[in-house]
Amino acid sequence: MTKAEIIAKVQEEIKISKAAAAKALAVITESIAQAIRKGGKATLTGFGTFSVAERKARKGRNPRTGKEIKIAAKKVPKFSAGAGLKAAAAGKAVPAKPKAKKAAVKPKKK
Numbered sequence: 001m002t003k004a005e006i007i008a009k010v011q012e013e014i015k016i017s018k019a020a021a022a023k024a025l026a027v028i029t030e031s032i033a034q035a036i037r038k039g040g041k042a043t044l045t046g047f048g049t050f051s052v053a054e055r056k057a058r059k060g061r062n063p064r065t066g067k068e069i070k071i072a073a074k075k076v077p078k079f080s081a082g083a084g085l086k087a088a089a090a091g092k093a094v095p096a097k098p099k100a101k102k103a104a105v106k107p108k109k110k
Helices: 003-014 018-037 083-089
Strands: 042-044 048-055 058-061 068-071 074-081
Touching: 003 018, 018 042, 018 048, 074 083
Parallel strands: none
Antiparallel strands: 042 048, 048 074, 058 068
């Protein structure tokens, strides 16, 4: 699914203009990027978590010459799929979200 297809789906589902759907998607993606830019996480419950992973410096090899090269340490984006996304990928029904239990009401003392 492309960005244009996602925008069209959002537009169709919530009956807004294409420009508003594009703006909504841009705000969501920029918010996620901003969170991981600061070294934090962005979690969409049931969908997944976006975060930053650090790769250590390592040695590699130039495939053309076979010469050993140094690969610098760097930060890379990481995504961990949530339970709902994993279930969807496996073709299973999305697990139902358990309902929160209400605390028992204590009778008032007179």
